Amino acid sequence: MTINVRQFGGLSRDPVLPITEIEHSAFCKSESDLPAKPLLDEIKVNVRWQKIPVKYLHLTAEELDVRIHEAREKLGNRVVILGHHYQREEVIHYADFQGDSFLLSRQAANQTEAEHIIFCGVHFMAETARILCSPQQRVILPNMAAGCSMADMAPTGDAMDAWDDLEALLGKGGVVPITYMNSTAEIKALCGRNGGIVCTSSNAVRVFQWAFERGERVLFLPDQHLGRNTALKLGIDLDEMIVWSPFKALGGHTPERVRSSKVILWQGHCSVHTRFTVRQIKAARERYPGINVIVHPECTMETVQAADVSGSTEVIRKAVNESPPGSKWAIGTEISLVNRLAKSNPDKVVFCLDPIVCPCSTMYRIHPAYLSWVLDALAAGELVNEIRVEDETMGHARTALERMLLVG
Ligand code: 13P
Numbered sequence: 001m002t003i004n005v006r007q008f009g010g011l012s013r014d015p016v017l018p019i020t021e022i023e024h025s026a027f028c029k030s031e032s033d034l035p036a037k038p039l040l041d042e043i044k045v046n047v048r049w050q051k052i053p054v055k056y057l058h059l060t061a062e063e064l065d066v067r068i069h070e071a072r073e074k075l076g077n078r079v080v081i082l083g084h085h086y087q088r089e090e091v092i093h094y095a096d097f098q099g100d101s102f103l104l105s106r107q108a109a110n111q112t113e114a115e116h117i118i119f120c121g122v123h124f125m126a127e128t129a130r131i132l133c134s135p136q137q138r139v140i141l142p143n144m145a146a147g148c149s150m151a152d153m154a155p156t157g158d159a160m161d162a163w164d165d166l167e168a169l170l171g172k173g174g175v176v177p178i179t180y181m182n183s184t185a186e187i188k189a190l191c192g193r194n195g196g197i198v199c200t201s202s203n204a205v206r207v208f209q210w211a212f213e214r215g216e217r218v219l220f221l222p223d224q225h226l227g228r229n230t231a232l233k234l235g236i237d238l239d240e241m242i243v244w245s246p247f248k249a250l251g252g253h254t255p256e257r258v259r260s261s262k263v264i265l266w267q268g269h270c271s272v273h274t275r276f277t278v279r280q281i282k283a284a285r286e287r288y289p290g291i292n293v294i295v296h297p298e299c300t301m302e303t304v305q306a307a308d309v310s311g312s313t314e315v316i317r318k319a320v321n322e323s324p325p326g327s328k329w330a331i332g333t334e335i336s337l338v339n340r341l342a343k344s345n346p347d348k349v350v351f352c353l354d355p356i357v358c359p360c361s362t363m364y365r366i367h368p369a370y371l372s373w374v375l376d377a378l379a380a381g382e383l384v385n386e387i388r389v390e391d392e393t394m395g396h397a398r399t400a401l402e403r404m405l406l407v408g
């Protein structure tokens with residue numbers, strides 16, 4: 001039977017780039033420009049920054065350091081700070097716990113003491129902390145403009161439409177939804193409601209296996225590269241995978257093609273990790289024969305296959321830190337983590353594959369001035385930048401996240 005694709009998802013439309021994607025290149029800079037300057041200088045980078053009281057605009061990193069310490073003193077163990085590995089130097093050292101997305105989500109679930117969790121990371125991470133911590137706790141993101149361009153490539157409405165189309169075509173249970181942590185709470189809830197699950201880059205293989213024990217087909221949102229790299233690791237052929245365009249009716253496929261697929265990859269990517277190329281790997285190997293190349297699985301399939309190892313930010317951190325003196329590492333991940341690893345391993349050669357310095361523009365928006373602002377406010381009894389998730393969404397999203405925590 002042939003089905004008219006117009007039945008599913010309506011008409012195609014022009015592709016739209018999220019604003020966070022467009023803004024990325026504004027943050028590419030020279031190595032010497034990386035250290036934090038007073039926020040007033042940094043906001044000259046013409047992108048969206050959250051408004052902040054004027055007095056914070058002029059403070060130097062040293063002045064902010066004094067303020068942050070004073071506020072933390074006042075707050076004591078009422079506050080815990082979680083920090084993702086991509087945070088800047090001037091922010092990460094305040095973190096009580098550092099980690100990749102998986103470890104930080106576990107930390108958030110384990111924080112029973114602190115009244116307030118300040119998440120130095122990006123919006124989807126803080127939202128996940130909100131979902132996993134206890135109801136009386138409050139989660140704060142220092143700068144609400146710290147989103148994620150990949151997460152923004154899967155607007156909730158588009159994901160819901162795709163799900164409706166897939167269910168109409170394949171029937172209930174015809175596809176198991178998996179969402180990468182880098183997605184909205186509503187998409188996590190969609191997975192929770194429909195027998196699906198969340199994954200991070202550290203457990204994607206195990207999560208795919210979990211899903212294939214429950215169904216014959218997987219929908220993976222929003223990072224096509226992590227999805228493809230993971231499916232390949234499990235021995236799934238490229239011709240069993242399709243890329244779902246949210247801008248085309250039925251993702252750009254015929255019903256027959258969707259039915260014959262095993263993995264449906266959402267057409268999203270990370271602007272930071274798609275910068276790493278096979279050519280850069282070749283150049284690193286020519287310069288340092290025998291060098292270890294390690295990349296994040298958000299890189300393209302070609303880059304991951306040309307590297308020696310791929311893994312989450314925690315896997316990368318451990319591999320470099322635990323390697324013997326004299327080891328050489330070319331790394332395909334965000335520059336703040338690479339520079340930190342280079343600094344803390346002076347007896348090794350450690351550098352970023354990409355010669356152009358382009359930090360994750362949204363992680364980078366957690367300037368110490370924002371951390372100082374939210375801490376000062378808390379010390380004065382005020383709550384700013386609280387992350388909230390609507391109750392029903394929270395319940396279903398927690399189901400999907402708890403499934404992931406059980407898989408480990
Ligand atoms: P990790 O889970 O490896 O920390 O990755 C998060 C992320 O956003 C990478 O771009």
Ligand code: SF4
Binds near residue numbers: 147
């Ligand atoms: Fe999002 Fe990429 Fe930044 Fe990670 S590095 S937070 S995926 S934009």
